[in-house]
Amino acid sequence: xxxxxxxxxxxxxxxxxxxxxxxxxxxxxxxxxxxxxxxxxxxxxxxxxxxxxxxxxxxxxxxxxxxxxxxxxxxxxxxxxxxxxxxxxxxxxxxxxxxxxxxxxxxxxxxxxxxxxxxxxxxxxxxxxxxxxxxxxxxxxxxxxxxxxxxxxxxxxxxxxxxxxxxxxxxxxxxxxxxxxxxxxxxxxxxxxxxxxxxxxxxxxxxxxxxxxxxxxxxxxxxxxxxxxxxxxxxxxxxxxxxxxxxxxxxxxxxxxxxxxxxxxxxxxxxxxxxxxxxxxxxxxxxxxxxxxxxxxxxxxxxxxxxxxxxxxxxxxxxxxxxxxxxxxxxxxxxxxxxxxxxxxxxxxxxxxxxxxxxxxxxxxxxxxxxxxxxxxxxxxxxxxxxxxxxxxxxxxxxxxxxxxxxxxxxxxxxxxxxxxxxxxxxxxxxxxxxxxxxxxxxxxxxxxxxxxxxxxxxxxxxxxxxxxxxxxxxxxxxxxxxxxxxxxxxxxxxxxxxxxxxxxxxxxxxxxxxxxxxxxxxxxxxxxxxxxxxxxxxxxxxxxxxxxxxxxxxxxxxxxxxxxxxxxxxxxxxxxxxxxxxxxxxxxxxxxxxxxxxxxxxxxxxxxxxxxxxxxxxxxxxxxxxxxxxxxxxxxxxxxxxxxxxxxxxxxxxxxxxxxxxxxxxxxxxxxxxxxxxxxxxxxxxxxxxxx
Numbered sequence: 180x181x182x183x184x185x186x187x188x189x190x191x192x193x194x195x196x197x198x199x200x201x202x203x204x205x206x207x208x209x210x211x212x213x214x215x216x217x218x219x220x221x222x223x224x225x226x227x228x229x230x231x232x233x234x235x236x237x238x239x240x241x242x243x244x245x246x247x248x249x250x251x252x253x254x255x256x257x258x259x260x261x262x263x264x265x266x267x268x269x270x271x272x273x274x275x276x277x278x279x280x281x282x283x284x285x286x287x288x289x290x291x292x293x294x295x296x297x298x299x300x301x302x303x304x305x306x307x308x309x310x311x312x313x314x315x316x317x318x319x320x321x322x323x324x325x326x327x328x329x330x331x332x333x334x335x336x337x338x339x340x341x342x343x344x345x346x347x348x349x350x351x352x353x354x355x356x357x358x359x360x361x362x363x364x365x366x367x368x369x370x371x372x373x374x375x376x377x378x379x380x381x382x383x384x385x386x387x388x389x390x391x392x393x394x395x396x397x398x399x400x401x402x403x404x405x406x407x408x409x410x411x412x413x414x415x416x417x418x419x420x421x422x423x424x425x426x427x428x429x430x431x432x433x434x435x436x437x438x439x440x441x442x443x444x445x446x447x448x449x450x451x452x453x454x455x456x457x458x459x460x461x462x463x464x465x466x467x468x469x470x471x472x473x474x475x476x477x478x479x480x481x482x483x484x485x486x487x488x489x490x491x492x493x494x495x496x497x498x499x500x501x502x503x504x505x506x507x508x509x510x511x512x513x514x515x516x517x518x519x520x521x522x523x524x525x526x527x528x529x530x531x532x533x534x535x536x537x538x539x540x541x542x543x544x545x546x547x548x549x550x551x552x553x554x555x556x557x558x559x560x561x562x563x564x565x566x567x568x569x570x571x572x573x574x575x576x577x578x579x580x581x582x583x584x585x586x587x588x589x590x591x592x593x594x595x596x597x598x599x600x601x602x603x604x605x606x607x608x609x610x611x612x613x614x615x616x617x618x619x620x621x622x623x624x625x626x627x628x629x630x631x632x633x634x635x636x637x638x639x640x641x642x643x644x645x646x647x648x649x650x651x652x653x654x655x656x657x658x659x660x661x662x663x664x665x666x667x668x669x670x671x672x673x674x675x676x677x678x679x680x681x682x683x684x685x686x687x688x689x690x691x692x693x694x695x696x697x698x699x700x701x702x703x704x705x706x707x708x709x710x711x712x713x714x715x716x717x718x719x720x721x722x723x724x725x726x727x728x729x730x731x732x733x734x735x736x737x738x739x740x741x742x743x744x745x746x747x748x749x750x751x752x753x754x755x756x757x758x759x760x761x762x763x764x765x766x767x768x769x770x771x772x773x774x775x776x777x778x779x780x781x782x783x784x785x786x787x788x789x790x791x792x793x794x795x796x797x798x799x800x801x802x803x804x805x806x807x808x809x810x811x812x813x814x815x816x817x818x819x820x821x822x823x824x825x826x827x828x829x830x831x832x833x834x835x836x837x838x839x840x841x842x843x844x845x846x847x848x849x850x851x852x853x854x855x856x857x858x859x860x861x862x863x864x865x866x867x868x869x870x871x872x
Contacts, residue, residue, distance in 0.1 A: 213327050218364060220241060236329065243324050245296045355435065396731045406423065432782040435735065439455070455506075459509075481495065675695060677825075692849065693855055697828070
C-alpha cells in the first residue's frame with residue numbers, strides 16, 4: 180500500500196520556473212515583455228536584435244529614462260514595478276506592463292544581463308542574473324537608457340526548450356510581435372535585426388502611414404484608408420476608433436495582418452477582428468482578409484487587461500457596443516472612399532457568376548452567366564454596379580439550350596411543362612434576363628408555384644431562385660444531358676440518390692442508412708489536392724513567364740520567402756530576391772490555372788505551417804498543396820448542374836480519403852434512420868397503437 184502523499188512547500192527555484200512558464204512561453208514572449216518595458220520607459224528609439232530566432236540570444240536596447248543602481252537591483256526581484264502603486268491602480272491600468280514579474284521570470288529561465296543609465300544624469304550600472312540568481316550591481320559605461328541581453332533561453336528548463344520550433348519559426352513569432360508594437364507606436368523609431376541583418380526600421384516620425392510603409396511596403400501602404408471616428412456621447416463605450424484599413428482588393432489569405440490595439444496595447448481580440456471583417460460585408464471573399472492597423476480607445480475602467488498572464492487578451496464591459504462602434508467606424512471610412520458596394524466583391528464576380536475551373540469536374544453556375552473565355556459576351560462591366568439588381572438590364576439572356584439546367588432549374592422546368600398556360604413570352608422564366616423566375620406580378624408564374632398574384636413575397640426569396648411550394652426530386656443527368664442512373668454505386672462512398680442542394684453549398688442525398696450532406700467545396704478541395712499531389716510526385720510542371728514579375732513583400736513575407744524558397748520551387752514558384760523586400764518570379768505552377776497569377780506566391784508563403792526541427796521540405800510542400808487546392812475549388816453559394824454533381828461524386832469516390840478535405844474539415848456528414856426517427860419522435864409510446872403515418 181502506497182504512503183499518503185504529504186503537502187509541502189516548493190523551493191524558490193521551482194516556484195520561479197513555474198511562474199516563468201506563465202509569462203515566458205517562447206522567445207517572442209521575452210521580446211514582448213522587454214519591448215513593453217522600453218515603451219513604458221518613454222523611449223523614442225528601440226532596437227530589437229535576435230540571434231538564432233531568439234533561442235540563442237535576444238538584445239533590446241532603448242533610450243528611455245533608464246535606472247539607477249538601486250532601481251536596477253530591485254527590478255529583478257519578484258513583483259516589483261514602477262507602473263502601479265497599489266490595488267486601486269489596477270482598476271485603470273494605463274501602462275503596458277504592470278505585473279512586476281517580467282525581468283524576474285525571464286532571469287529565472289535564462290542568463291540575463293541588464294545595463295542601464297538614467298537619462299537625467301548619473302553613472303551607468305550592470306547586473307547579471309543566471310537561472311534566477313542575481314549577482315551584484317556593478318558600474319558600467321553605457322549610454323543613457325537601458326540594454327537587456329538574454330542568452331541561452333530555457334537552458335535550465337530542457338522540457339520547455341524541447342517544444343520550441345525551428346529558429347526560423349521562432350523568429351517569425353518575434354517578427355510579428357515587433358511589427359505590432361512598431362505599428363502601435365509610430366512615434367518610436369523601432370528597428371528589428373535578425374542574425375546581424377536589418378529586417379525593418381521605422382522612422383519614428385509619428386505618422387502611422389510611415390510605419391506601415393516600413394513594415395508592409397509601398398504597395399500595401401498606398402492602399403490604406405484612414406479610419407477616424409470619436410464617441411458622440413458621454414456614455415459611449417468607445418472614446419475613439421482610428422487607424423488604417425486596406426482597400427478590399429489588397430488582402431491576404433490569413434489574419435496575420437489584421438492588427439487591433441486597445442488603449443495602445445496589441446491584443447488578439449476576436450470580437451474586434453470580426454467587427455472589422457463585418458464592416459467589409461460582401462466585399463471580401465470568405466478566405467481573404469484585409470490589412471488593418473486599428474486603434475480602439477476606451478475608458479481604462481471599461482476594459483480588463485488583466486485577463487491573461489501575457490496580456491494578449493482583454494475583456495470589455497460592453498463588448499457588443501464596442502464591436503458595433505468598430506464596425507461602424509470602418510464601414511464609414513470605406514463608404515467615404517467608395518469602397519463598399521451592395522454587389523459583388525470588388526475585383527471578383529458574384530458567386531452566381533463565378534466561372535468554374537476546367538481543372539475540376541465541369542459544372543455550370545445558376546443563371547447561365549459562366550461563359551467560355553473566348554465568348555464575346557464576357558461580362559467586363561460586372562463590377563460597375565450592384566449585380567443582379569432591379570436596374571441590371573444590360574446582361575444578355577443566355578440560351579438555355581447551350582447548357583444543362585441546374586438542379587433547381589431542372590425541377591422548375593418539369594413543373595412548368597406539367598402546368599397549364601405556361602408561355603415562353605415576355606415575363607416567363609426563360610426570358611428573364613437575370614435567370615430567375617417570373618417577374619413580380621406574373622400571375623401565371625405565381626399560380627404555378629401555388630402563390631396568389633397579389634401575395635406578398637417573402638423577403639430574400641429572390642436570392643434562392645424564387646422557389647415556392649413543394650418541388651419533387653430531380654432526375655440525375657450526365658454532362659451531355661442524358662439521363663443517369665438514379666442510384667449511384669461507389670467503391671468508397673455509400674450508394675446514394677442525390678435529392679438536390681441545400682443553400683447551394685451542400686449536396687443532399689439519400690442512402691440505405693438515411694441521409695447525407697456533402698460539402699461541395701470540401702469535396703472539390705479534396706479532389707484537387709489529391710490531383711495536385713499526384714502531379715507533383717514526379718516533379719511539378721511549371722510555366723515560364725514571358726517576363727519575370729517583380730513582387731513587393733512585407734517584412735514578414737520576405738523572411739518567410741528566405742525560409743521556404745526551396746519548398747516554393749518544388750511547387751513551381753521559382754523566384755529570386757530582387758531587393759530587400761522584392762522578389763522576381765520567373766515560373767509558376769501549371770497544375771492550377773489560377774496559380775498562373777504570380778502574386779499567389781505571397782498567399783502561398785502564409786500557408787506554411789509552423790515547422791519543427793524534424794519537419795522536411797516535403798511536408799511543408801504538402802501543406803502548401805493543401806492551401807493551393809482551395810483556389811479552383813467550387814465555392815459555396817454555387818448552383819451545380821445535375822451532371823456536375825454526378826461527376827463530382829465520382830471524382831470524390833476515386834480519392835484516397837474522400838471523407839475530409841486536406842485541412843481536416845469533414846466532407847460527408849451522415850444522418851442515419853435512427854437519428855432522423857428520434858428527431859421526429861416517431862417512437863414515442865402512444866404512437867405504437869395508431870396507424871403509422
